[in-house]
Amino acid sequence: MQVLMEKDFDKIVERLLEKPYWVIDFLPMQVPQDGGGQFFAVEQYYMHEQHERLRQQFADVLLKLNCYHDLHVYYGDEWVKNPEPATLVEWLTDALKHSHLCALIDDGTALITASGGDTNMTIYNPSPDLLELLGKLATASGLFLWQPQENQ
Numbered sequence: 001m002q003v004l005m006e007k008d009f010d011k012i013v014e015r016l017l018e019k020p021y022w023v024i025d026f027l028p029m030q031v032p033q034d035g036g037g038q039f040f041a042v043e044q045y046y047m048h049e050q051h052e053r054l055r056q057q058f059a060d061v062l063l064k065l066n067c068y069h070d071l072h073v074y075y076g077d078e079w080v081k082n083p084e085p086a087t088l089v090e091w092l093t094d095a096l097k098h099s100h101l102c103a104l105i106d107d108g109t110a111l112i113t114a115s116g117g118d119t120n121m122t123i124y125n126p127s128p129d130l131l132e133l134l135g136k137l138a139t140a141s142g143l144f145l146w147q148p149q150e151n152q
Contacts, residue, residue: 009072009079012108019125020147024061024134026054026119028144046119055096058114058121059089060141061134062103065112068133072104079104105130 026046031039046054063085065071072079075091083091095101098116105112111124123134123145135145 009074009104009108012104013074013102013111016104016108016111016124021122021124022126022131022134022145022147023120023122024058024138024143024145026057026143029146030148043119047117051096054119055089055093057141057143058096059092061121061137061143062088062092062112064137064140065105065134069105069130070107072107074102074104075099 031037062071066082066085066088070082071088072081073083073088073091074080075095080087091101092114095114096116096118100115101113103112104110105126110126110130112121113124114121123130126134131145138145
């Protein structure tokens with residue numbers, strides 16, 4: 001495992017957080033604010049009773065993405081380039097419970113984040129090719145890739 005200096009990674013992350021973003025989610029599209037149904041109850045169900053399944057789906061996307069792209073992953077207090085698969089899954093598991101994970105793709109062209117309390121991962125500034133790949137990986141894992149309306 002290669003631990004990297006912070007370099008300008010923090011600045012890169014700040015810049016990317018201002019870029020257009022998409023989400024990888026258990027739902028196929030954004031739920032309207034005035035929509036019917038019981039989104040919050042279902043979301044809570046996925047965050048608690050289906051946590052392990054959702055974590056595995058997200059892990060599948062990240063691990064397979066790492067076959068095609070370098071990932072610089074920030075967890076705890078360090079950046080690590082292409083962490084071991086088991087380590088990446090361990091960090092993601094912890095992040096989805098009560099923390100936050102950032103992964104810069106290809107030295108900072110795009111960013112993926114996962115946080116505790118969320119039922120999605122967010123992808124900032126993906127290229128068209130990266131979006132196509134992420135769409136395929138999400139679908140293969142039983143998830144969906146879409147862009148929030150306020151971000152289009």
